[in-house]
Amino acid sequence: MEGCKLQVRHISKSFPGVLALDDISLEARSGSVLVLCGENGAGKSTLMKIINGVYQPDQGEILIDGKKVHIRSPIQARGYGISMIFQELNYIPEITVEESLFCGRLPMKFGRVDWKAVRRRTLELLEAEGLSYSPTTKMKDLSVSDVQMLEILKAVSMDSSILIMDEPTSAITLREVDRLFAKIADLKARGTSIIYISHKMDEIFRIADDIAILRDGRVVDVKPREELDIDKVISLMVGRKLENNFPKRAVDIGEEALRVEGLSSPGVFEDIGFYARKGEIVGFAGLMGAGRTEVMRALFGLDGYEAGEIRILGKRVSIRSVADSIKAKMTMLSEDRRRYGLIPVRSVRENISLSSLGKFIYHGRLHVSKENRVVSDICARMSVKTPSLGTTVEALSGGNQQKVVLAKWMLNEPDILIMDEPTRGIDVGAKYEIYKLMGDLAAEGRALVIVSSELPELIGMCDRIYVMCKGEIAGELSREEFSQEAIMRLATGLETKEEAS
Amino acid sequence: MSGIGKARAAWANVSRSYSIYIVLAALIVLSSIINPNFFSGGNISNVTRQISVTTILAFGETILIICGCLDLSSGSVLALSGLLSVASYKATLSMPLAFAVAIGVAVLCNFVSAMMVAKFSAPAFIATLAMQEMARGGALLFSKGQNIYQIGDYTNVGQGSVGFMPIPLVFLIGLFVATWYILKHTRFGRALYAIGGNQEAAKASGIRVNSVKINAFIVNGVLVGIAGVLFMSRVNAGLPNGAINYEFQGLTSSIIGGTSFSGGIGTAGGTVVGAFIVGFLNNIMNLANVNSYTQQIARGAIIALAVIYDIWTKNRRTRSLVRGVAK
Numbered sequence: 001m002e003g004c005k006l007q008v009r010h011i012s013k014s015f016p017g018v019l020a021l022d023d024i025s026l027e028a029r030s031g032s033v034l035v036l037c038g039e040n041g042a043g044k045s046t047l048m049k050i051i052n053g054v055y056q057p058d059q060g061e062i063l064i065d066g067k068k069v070h071i072r073s074p075i076q077a078r079g080y081g082i083s084m085i086f087q088e089l090n091y092i093p094e095i096t097v098e099e100s101l102f103c104g105r106l107p108m109k110f111g112r113v114d115w116k117a118v119r120r121r122t123l124e125l126l127e128a129e130g131l132s133y134s135p136t137t138k139m140k141d142l143s144v145s146d147v148q149m150l151e152i153l154k155a156v157s158m159d160s161s162i163l164i165m166d167e168p169t170s171a172i173t174l175r176e177v178d179r180l181f182a183k184i185a186d187l188k189a190r191g192t193s194i195i196y197i198s199h200k201m202d203e204i205f206r207i208a209d210d211i212a213i214l215r216d217g218r219v220v221d222v223k224p225r226e227e228l229d230i231d232k233v234i235s236l237m238v239g240r241k242l243e244n245n246f247p248k249r250a251v252d253i254g255e256e257a258l259r260v261e262g263l264s265s266p267g268v269f270e271d272i273g274f275y276a277r278k279g280e281i282v283g284f285a286g287l288m289g290a291g292r293t294e295v296m297r298a299l300f301g302l303d304g305y306e307a308g309e310i311r312i313l314g315k316r317v318s319i320r321s322v323a324d325s326i327k328a329k330m331t332m333l334s335e336d337r338r339r340y341g342l343i344p345v346r347s348v349r350e351n352i353s354l355s356s357l358g359k360f361i362y363h364g365r366l367h368v369s370k371e372n373r374v375v376s377d378i379c380a381r382m383s384v385k386t387p388s389l390g391t392t393v394e395a396l397s398g399g400n401q402q403k404v405v406l407a408k409w410m411l412n413e414p415d416i417l418i419m420d421e422p423t424r425g426i427d428v429g430a431k432y433e434i435y436k437l438m439g440d441l442a443a444e445g446r447a448l449v450i451v452s453s454e455l456p457e458l459i460g461m462c463d464r465i466y467v468m469c470k471g472e473i474a475g476e477l478s479r480e481e482f483s484q485e486a487i488m489r490l491a492t493g494l495e496t497k498e499e500a501s
Numbered sequence: 502m503s504g505i506g507k508a509r510a511a512w513a514n515v516s517r518s519y520s521i522y523i524v525l526a527a528l529i530v531l532s533s534i535i536n537p538n539f540f541s542g543g544n545i546s547n548v549t550r551q552i553s554v555t556t557i558l559a560f561g562e563t564i565l566i567i568c569g570c571l572d573l574s575s576g577s578v579l580a581l582s583g584l585l586s587v588a589s590y591k592a593t594l595s596m597p598l599a600f601a602v603a604i605g606v607a608v609l610c611n612f613v614s615a616m617m618v619a620k621f622s623a624p625a626f627i628a629t630l631a632m633q634e635m636a637r638g639g640a641l642l643f644s645k646g647q648n649i650y651q652i653g654d655y656t657n658v659g660q661g662s663v664g665f666m667p668i669p670l671v672f673l674i675g676l677f678v679a680t681w682y683i684l685k686h687t688r689f690g691r692a693l694y695a696i697g698g699n700q701e702a703a704k705a706s707g708i709r710v711n712s713v714k715i716n717a718f719i720v721n722g723v724l725v726g727i728a729g730v731l732f733m734s735r736v737n738a739g740l741p742n743g744a745i746n747y748e749f750q751g752l753t754s755s756i757i758g759g760t761s762f763s764g765g766i767g768t769a770g771g772t773v774v775g776a777f778i779v780g781f782l783n784n785i786m787n788l789a790n791v792n793s794y795t796q797q798i799a800r801g802a803i804i805a806l807a808v809i810y811d812i813w814t815k816n817r818r819t820r821s822l823v824r825g826v827a828k
Binding site for chain 2: 300302321322323325326332334339340341342343344345346350353354355357358361364365366368408
């Protein structure tokens with residue numbers, strides 16, 4: 001094929017218990033973007049890890065520029081001009097921005113690291129990308145989106161001829177997405193071959209030249225973008241048709257469940273006031289760094305707040321710890337389930353029961369048989385797919401891990417459920433299940449507060465949306481006022497609610 | 502799933518769960534070959550008396566390591582609490598008081614370590630290293646460096662028997678059951694595993710991380726205090742320089758027993774088996790007249806092997822998990 005940079009031919013790979021890839025053949029051309037889509041577990045990441053040398057295929061071959069190659073490690077892959085941006089952010093918290101950028105390829109001079117060159121090139125790179133942080137900032141002081149942008153920058157700076165991006169936008173803001181896409185267009189013009197993995201349909205159709213759909217380890221279809229549309233891609237991905245992306249249910253709105261007034265934490269957020277009623281799904285939109293997560297963390301007792309009043313079911317409560325919050329029947333699903341949601345080495349059972357052990361304790365003794373019964377009930381109800389309740393959660397897929405965290409909070413029977421990025425990094429099928437669950441929870445009379453960076457999700461599921469900008473609530477929109485434009489105008493500070501209404 | 506893959510996965514599971522039992526069985530067979538008297542009542546009772554003290558320390562280490570801490574001071578604190586307990590017994594001839602003093606002193610020392618860890622976020626390694634120095638110094642200061650002899654009936658605890666069971670073995674069994682129960686059947690136990698497995702997630706799940714850690718140190722203090730009485734009464738003296746490096750024997754037992762230094766994994770049963778492996782090895786080396794310096798090298802090598810084994814099995818496990826997730 002003309003201009004064909006990378007070819008994989010008849011690749012198969014099995015792991016104990018699964019055939020992850022089944023006779024996969026694909027081609028990526030120079031100067032073009034091949035988008036891979038498929039549900040979690042479809043085999044996208046495994047395929048990319050084979051191309052990047054992390055895994056070896058059982059069968060099949062890889063060709064670069066028509067020549068057969070054996071890629072045995074990521075370092076070798078780099079030698080072939082392949083670089084990869086991983087979906088899960090892996091970084092060293094204690095090192096600085098410049099160290100991270102040049103980690104593993106520090107320029108040397110006379111047998112020592114040439115720190116001057118590092119500084120110079122870092123500044124060049126940061127400036128070229130219009131990023132404003134200092135080369136000596138520590139990674140741990142950066143936000144998730146900054147870290148993601150740096151990862152992208154690092155991969156781009158390696159001048160690779162093949163660039164693999166595994167869901168690079170799962171944690172960055174809309175503006176940064178635009179910048180990333182401009183970068184991709186630029187790289188395309190320079191002849192780079194880009195393989196882009198994403199769940200987000202709007203992105204896929206913005207940048208793809210070709211779209212390959214994987215399901216259950218097979219390539220279901222590869223077509224130029226022009227020959228596909230969103231509905232077709234989704235139905236190919238899941239192998240069935242989804243009637244409605246957002247199963248919003250009509251629910252009677254009840255009395256006020258949560259009211260927050262004047263909540264402030266200097267330098268982080270200021271004078272936050274909002275309410276949520278029983279059966280209502282309230283959204284929080286805003287750009288990264290607008291302070292949404294920080295407000296929720298303070299509300300949940302994870303971080304302190306300086307001033308403000310919280311009322312739950314009309315009663316004023318003081319929340320100084322997570323335990324206070326759980327006692328007040330308010331729980332929170334964190335945006336980073338690996339960091340705040342899961343105990344990876346412990347079992348599904350222990351993870352789910354962790355915050356409601358009181359239910360299983362009689363006279364100080366924890367009754368494991370009752371725990372098993374209750375946990376297996378909730379797993380069935382939430383269709384958590386796990387070999388057994390004793391399986392460690394680190395062995396589950398992202399979507400199932402998220403369900404485990406949700407199940408943990410469901411066991412507390414919360415009146416108010418805060419969800420921070422509830423569908424980040426999980427596949428379309430699992431997303432749909434989580435949306436359905438949100439609807440069920442609201443119908444049971446619980447109040448839901450959803451923080452999300454995916455506007456279609458907020459618009460599809462919420463009754464009201466608060467938009468935050470720079471640590472303050474910029475405005476509130478009711479369902480009939482919802483539109484991506486209205487939200488973005490408030491989020492970017494173009495207008496405040498007073499002007500809007 | 503292919504048959505071979507299944508069999509291999511099953512074997513990996515078996516070897517991870519049962520390898521220490523196989524090692525223990527092999528050691529017992531080896532011991533009985535080297536020493537025909539190994540199974541004699543005298544030797545068994547002797548070995549259990551020796552093992553009891555370090556095994557009880559190992560229970561404390563297991564509890565602490567599970568929640569991401571450890572105790573480097575248990576040998577010194579054992580000496581200080583045992584010594585003060587002996588002194589109080591000589592003054593009053595009250596055994597209950599002697600126990601209370603030992604436990605009280607050890608709990609107090611551990612409470613101080615716990616405060617350094619919980620309130621000032623000192624790493625447990627450093628906090629308990631400081632306590633190791635302070636407690637040993639305290640013991641030497643109190644006794645002016647002299648051993649206390651003629652401790653009378655105090656010695657019955659360590660040297661006596663209930664029927665055919667040496668008293669230290671009775672304590673060992675009782676404290677094993679207590680540790681097992683704590684880890685398996687209490688909210689506190691679950692909190693320990695959660696904190697060691699992922700402290701931030703534990704906190705975000707409503708666990709009061711600091712108070713759980715403080716309690717873990719206090720439980721360790723109780724165990725160290727009891728071990729202090731057993732030790733001093735077995736050696737029939739108050740030794741300010743006794744039990745040096747016992748914390749390492751406790752740590753070794755715990756690690757060999759499958760407690761993971763990364764936290765979140767470990768059991769009471771594994772710890773007992775680990776402690777018996779260490780104890781029998783010492784016994785074999787003694788009976789085979791291995792020079793005590795060589796013994797020390799051997800013990801060090803065992804720690805190294807145990808840690809390498811832990812990391813190796815963990816890597817293997819993570820690798821297979823990564824595969825499972827990535828499919």
